[in-house]
Amino acid sequence: MNYIALLNNPYVLIPLLLWSLIWKGLALWRASKLGQKWWYIALLGINTVGILEILYLYVFSKPRRK
Numbered sequence: 906m907n908y909i910a911l912l913n914n915p916y917v918l919i920p921l922l923l924w925s926l927i928w929k930g931l932a933l934w935r936a937s938k939l940g941q942k943w944w945y946i947a948l949l950g951i952n953t954v955g956i957l958e959i960l961y962l963y964v965f966s967k968p969r970r971k
Contacts, residue, residue, distance in 0.1 A: 925955050932958035935966050 911917055929948065936945040944961060951957055 921954060925952070925958075928955035928958035928962075932961045932966075935962060939966060941966070 912921075932948050933945060936942075936948060944965070948958060948961060
């Protein structure tokens, strides 16, 4: 399968970009609220089409109990 041609298709690229943007926004918002600057920097710099963002939101950003 030619992945380059697949990503040049706007019917694939636009939903993929929207998917990634939504998850990245949610993850960056939570990292900033929790004061986790290293996670914020990592989430901002690494593009994984939402995979790292989803993992951060559901696995790594559990609020600590005081």
